[in-house]
Amino acid sequence: xxxxxxxxxxxxxxxxxxxxxxxxxxxxxxxxxxxxxxxxxxxxxxxxxxxxxxxxxxxxxxxxxxxxxxxxxxxxxxxxxxxxxxxxxxxxxxxxxxxxxxxxxxxxxxxxxxxxxxxxxxxxxxxxxxxxxxxxxxxxxxxxxxxxxxxx
Numbered sequence: 001x002x003x004x005x006x007x008x009x010x011x012x013x014x015x016x017x018x019x020x021x022x023x024x025x026x027x028x029x030x031x032x033x034x035x036x037x038x039x040x041x042x043x044x045x046x047x048x049x050x051x052x053x054x055x056x057x058x059x060x061x062x063x064x065x066x067x068x069x070x071x072x073x074x075x076x077x078x079x080x081x082x083x084x085x086x087x088x089x090x091x092x093x094x095x096x097x098x099x100x101x102x103x104x105x106x107x108x109x110x111x112x113x114x115x116x117x118x119x120x121x122x123x124x125x126x127x128x129x130x131x132x133x134x135x136x137x138x139x140x141x142x143x144x145x146x147x148x149x150x151x152x
Contacts, residue, residue, distance in 0.1 A: 001052050003091045005060070005098060008036055008047035015056045016049045019079040028116045030139050032059045035075050039063075045074065050091050057082040058091065062099050071103045073110045074138075088122055096126065096147070106149040111135035111142030120145075127151075 008016050017033040020026070030038075039045035044066050050058035061075035073095070078088050099108055110128065112119050128145040135142050 001090065003087075003094055004051050005048045005091075005095055006051055008039070008049055008059075012049055012056065016047070016059050019056060019059055019077070021077050022080045022083065025080075025116075028113050028119070028140065029075060029077055032075075032077070034139075035059070035061045048095075050078070050087075050095070052082075052087070057087050060095055062095075064103055071099060071105045071108050073099060073108055076110070089125070092122065092126060100149060108147045109144060110147075111144050113140065113142045116142075123147075 006012065013036055017031075017036055019032055021029060035045075036047050039047040039061055042063075045061050045063040047059070047061050049056050050060060056079070058078040059075065060073065060077075062071070062073045064071050076088075076092065076095070078091075096108060100106070108128075110123065111134075112123060123145050126147065127149070128147045131144050131146050133144040135144050
């Protein structure tokens with residue numbers, strides 16, 4: 001595997017926008033197309049494609065919320081045809097390290113829907129913990145998790 005992230009650009013946005021989760025997961029996350037548009041119009045968000053070599057396998061959006069200064073992994077998905085192959089658990093640490101270095105932070109927040117137990121388990125294995133808050137800022141609401149690398 002040659003796992004890496006690549007900024008969404010004029011060269012790859014259509015490929016990334018067409019990636020999607022399984023039908024029964026569509027209530028867990030906003031579409032990539034909507035997220036890419038959000039990152040174009042809201043400058044605090046960065047959209048990246050997740051790759052294995054030259055193959056786009058997923059998408060992520062992260063950024064620093066202007067009001068609070070908190071750093072969020074706001075979207076993370078692996079395309080339906082690449083799920084179950086171990087990509088999420090292998091590329092997420094690469095993405096988290098990139099975010100930590102880019103924002104010089106030890107704290108990363110995310111939200112996950114209450115019934116997305118597979119994602120919750122993945123995030124917990126990587127050091128995320130529920131903080132008791134709920135996130136209702138987007139189309140999809142979720143339970144807030146935080147990863148504090150100073151305690152890992």
